[in-house]
Amino acid sequence: MKKRLIIPGVDQKLLIKDAAKLLPNPSRRLFLRGAASLGALTILTGCDIVDEDSAENVLRYVSTFNDRVQAAIFQPQKLAPVYPESMVTKPFPFNAYYSEDEAPEIDGESYKLEVAGLVDNKKSWTLPELYALPQERQITRHICVEGWSAIGDWTGTRLSDFLKRVGADLTAKYVYFICKEGYSNTIDMPTALHPQTLMVFKFGNEILPRRYGYPACRPSSATRTPSTLSPWR
């Protein structure tokens, strides 16, 4: 029921929900064991070419560099393609690290969206208050970090409008979402302010079902790969 929207300069976690289920052992060094595949080269050179620490450092360094490249490529006003209603993927895939019947049950009556961080107005939002916000419908392609994609029919309020409404510091770096099922995620501010980033209340003109993150979810389907549908619970 409780969820918070915070806007600190939080480091973006590399752990991605969609991948969490593939994760064999979170405490292990995650990037490098597969480096054993370079075994052939190791044999050829007769030395251990992949030193774990230095390889990991290089990967982190390049990843940070890639963040900057992506920020530079990002055009705030460039819109993702939209599709006719007939092209909406039915059924829209359910994809989480838990099964569909394990999706959190939320009581809409007592639901509150908590807002925290670099915002002027930290009042919590009830569901009727959220539903009263101006809404628009967008049919866009959701592209998952795993590779699959599906066209969704989203109705909700623009996250940018909401952030302005609560007096968020729009120069902050990230918007941080804490979700009921424990999966939390950040998006960078330019993505948060994109006109196709919605706080979604309806899918296909019906109130968002539990499996898609009732009562509210945030698809950044428009501009982001990996794009995430973190339910706001």
Place this chain on the structure above:
Amino acid sequence: MTVQTISTQTIPVHDGATIHPGWVRIGHWINAIAMIVMIGSGWQIYNASPLFDFTFPRGITLGEWLGGALLWHFAAMWLLVVNGIVYVTLGLVTGRFRRKLLPIYPSDVLHDVGAAFTGKLSHDNISVYNSVQKLLYAGVLLAGAVAVFSGLSIWKPVQFQELTALFGGYDFARYVHFAAMACIVGFLVVHVTLAILVPTTIKAMVVGK
């Protein structure tokens, strides 16, 4: 009266000249490393959402899981692309591609394929490529370019949406990317096998002669 046989061309076997200049050799081995990393991590990424009814065995993939594989893939892509740009630019500017890879005539390719399978293909002069080699080397360059551009269209399907559309949309672009990989892997199998069968080619790619 003397009878001349002209069935075998007399080509100097090794005149000591450099077969592969330094930039070719350096570019080749950087590309080899980048390709192995891209393919291994790409297979792991594929496994997260397979296009076909199979996944790649974990032992031959790189990155351990999707998140790790993405880090490898998006790191090695710079190596691949920067090296590729330098290599292709030099290949075009120096005229090496034109000299070594062109022209390619289908009849020659057929002839050389037949010769290869009957053991009659000469490897006496490894500085001159036969038609099959020309076709494969030119083809793998093309496959590499398709892999890079389809990869870009998958990486940024909104920012580069025109490119994504060119590849038939996001979902189809994944198949194109896969097909390009499959071509490159197919090339690698043939290429490595033949290099091992004719080891002087490996020496030439290491020391230049």
